[in-house]
Amino acid sequence: MPADSVAPAQPNATRDLLARQREFLLPVQSSMLYYGDRPLAVDHAKGDWLWDVEGTRYLDFFGGILTVSVGHANDEVVEATVQQMRTAGHTSTLYLNEITVKVAELLARITPGRLKVSFFTNSGTEADEMAVMAARTFTGHRDVISLRHAYSGRSASMMAMTAHANWRQGGVYDGHIKQVRSPNLYRKPKGMTEEGYLDFLVDDLADFLATCTDGKIAAFMAEPIQGVGGFAVAPADYFRRIEPLVREAGGLLIVDEVQTGWGRTGTHWCGIEHWGVEPDVMTFAKGIANGAPVGATVMTPEVAESVRAFTLSTYGGNPVSMAQAYATLTYMERHRVPENAEAQGARLRARLEAMSAPHPFVGDVRGMGLMQALEMVVPGSQEPDAARANALLNAARAEGLLIGKGGRWGNVMRIAPMLNVSAELIDEGCDRLERALARIA
Numbered sequence: 001m002p003a004d005s006v007a008p009a010q011p012n013a014t015r016d017l018l019a020r021q022r023e024f025l026l027p028v029q030s031s032m033l034y035y036g037d038r039p040l041a042v043d044h045a046k047g048d049w050l051w052d053v054e055g056t057r058y059l060d061f062f063g064g065i066l067t068v069s070v071g072h073a074n075d076e077v078v079e080a081t082v083q084q085m086r087t088a089g090h091t092s093t094l095y096l097n098e099i100t101v102k103v104a105e106l107l108a109r110i111t112p113g114r115l116k117v118s119f120f121t122n123s124g125t126e127a128d129e130m131a132v133m134a135a136r137t138f139t140g141h142r143d144v145i146s147l148r149h150a151y152s153g154r155s156a157s158m159m160a161m162t163a164h165a166n167w168r169q170g171g172v173y174d175g176h177i178k179q180v181r182s183p184n185l186y187r188k189p190k191g192m193t194e195e196g197y198l199d200f201l202v203d204d205l206a207d208f209l210a211t212c213t214d215g216k217i218a219a220f221m222a223e224p225i226q227g228v229g230g231f232a233v234a235p236a237d238y239f240r241r242i243e244p245l246v247r248e249a250g251g252l253l254i255v256d257e258v259q260t261g262w263g264r265t266g267t268h269w270c271g272i273e274h275w276g277v278e279p280d281v282m283t284f285a286k287g288i289a290n291g292a293p294v295g296a297t298v299m300t301p302e303v304a305e306s307v308r309a310f311t312l313s314t315y316g317g318n319p320v321s322m323a324q325a326y327a328t329l330t331y332m333e334r335h336r337v338p339e340n341a342e343a344q345g346a347r348l349r350a351r352l353e354a355m356s357a358p359h360p361f362v363g364d365v366r367g368m369g370l371m372q373a374l375e376m377v378v379p380g381s382q383e384p385d386a387a388r389a390n391a392l393l394n395a396a397r398a399e400g401l402l403i404g405k406g407g408r409w410g411n412v413m414r415i416a417p418m419l420n421v422s423a424e425l426i427d428e429g430c431d432r433l434e435r436a437l438a439r440i441a
């Protein structure tokens with residue numbers, strides 16, 4: 001069936017697929033399906049739209065967790081993938097591949113500061129692992145500081161980096177990875193000014209360095225906007241204030257842009273450019289290749305030089321994934337995605353604020369660019385309301401709109417349209433979300 005036609009209704013197709021999934025895939029995966037009440041079985045998707053196997057069409061404002069960045073089945077990305085498959089599908093990193101070098105050159109050009117050298121893997125988890133490995137080899141120090149509410153992936157070390165109790169399991173933790181308080185203006189201590197809150201966070205880090213480390217660290221690693229953490233945006237001066245402490249302790253600044261990368265936050269290619277600091281290492285995945293499994297760790301030349309032991313990722317830099325990354329990134333450049341995310345993000349934000357105003361259960365509207373959130377709380381308090389968030393997820397689906405959910409308490413709606421979304425579709429999605437809010441009021 002052509003990708004942009006409407007599928008014929010197939011009643012019970014979802015139920016049948018769910019039964020097979022429950023039998024043959026890890027049980028917890030079935031309990032997490034779409035996070036809502038009813039699983040969604042995908043038939044096909046094109047551009048901003050997705051169809052389920054029963055023939056229902058949805059406007060996709062979550063993009064497979066901020067990963068489909070320039071539209072489902074983007075013609076240019078599909079064409080590049082097929083071409084590369086026909087040319088050389090896999091060769092391993094033991095051979096030179098021009099497409100891999102081309103992506104690395106492009107990343108050096110559009111990432112900020114002195115970032116230049118890339119290492120490619122298959123996921124955000126591996127990109128973050130590589131960043132920590134490089135920081136430890138470069139500094140000779142062990143301790144790495146991350147933030148509470150961070151999500152860094154599913155390997156043993158990255159679960160240690162992750163500070164959401166529900167995403168840490170297996171009991172294998174890296175004792176050299178520790179978390180300090182994360183910035184979240186909505187949840188700052190009552191009565192504290194924004195300036196006082198910044199002092200409080202900086203003091204917490206200073207105290208932590210003095211009491212929980214020997215004063216030397218390998219790195220401080222953070223997301224500019226915590227993705228899984230519920231789109232909590234760091235205050236404007238946050239990174240400028242903590243950077244001197246990190247440098248004084250001999251540590252590198254690692255910025256995880258797995259969710260914030262590639263124009264998502266508007267205006268700039270990378271989220272951290274809004275905060276005015278230059279990281280030593282940055283990590284990317286998700287939107288970089290419109291859904292192909294690509295992780296990228298980009299570092300300064302001297303950090304890259306320090307990695308001397310052999311390291312290899314069989315599929316990392318795979319020519320097919322790289323062709324997808326190159327097609328995605330060049331499409332983004334030609335369509336000026338950061339500018340579009342700024343303009344459409346502002347349009348989205350204005351509508352979100354207006355539609356939330358009558359509903360006291362929306363405690364906070366926050367985000368940047370095309371990465372916006374609504375935090376659901378018990379009216380008159382800041383108590384997280386996960387049940388209301390679930391209800392909104394289901395109501396949005398009933399209106400034919402896909403959005404996401406996140407935050408430690410599962411009460412934050414995550415809204416992240418495609419980076420090339422049009423103004424008309426922002427309006428369409430907002431109309432649907434407004435009706436969904438009315439349904440649960």
Ligand SMILES: Cc1ncc(COP(=O)(O)O)c(C=O)c1O
Pocket residue numbers: 122123124125126128151152153154223227228256257258259285286
């Ligand atoms: C900020 C951040 N870092 C790392 C990861 C891990 O990426 P992956 O799931 O590709 O391993 C994620 C995944 O959601 C993420 O949001």
